Amino acid sequence: xxxxxxxxxxxxxxxxxxxxxxxxxxxxxxxxxxxxxxxxxxxxxxxxxxxxxxxxxxxxxxxxx
Numbered sequence: 001x002x003x004x005x006x007x008x009x010x011x012x013x014x015x016x017x018x019x020x021x022x023x024x025x026x027x028x029x030x031x032x033x034x035x036x037x038x039x040x041x042x043x044x045x046x047x048x049x050x051x052x053x054x055x056x057x058x059x060x061x062x063x064x065x
Contacts, residue, residue: 001038001039001041002037002038003038003039004035004036005035006030006034006035006038006039007030007033007039008030009030009032009033010030011029012027012028012029012044013027013028013029013030013041014026015027015028015041015043019057022053023053024053024054024057025047026043026045026046026054027043027044027045027046028041028042028043028044028045029041029042029044
């Protein structure tokens with residue numbers, strides 16, 4: 001995630017993404033943090049239905065079916 005003031009390593013985050021009226025909710029933790037650049041998040045808890053939504057979005061972006 002691109003941000004000036006990223007959260008510290010290990011911080012638990014709840015993420016909600018909305019795309020074309022579909023919602024993805026997940027819980028994760030910060031796995032890297034670089035001031036003035038951003039942070040990386042690894043998802044720890046994602047419900048099965050949310051995984052399907054996320055995979056569809058990623059396939060759409062990559063041009064895969």
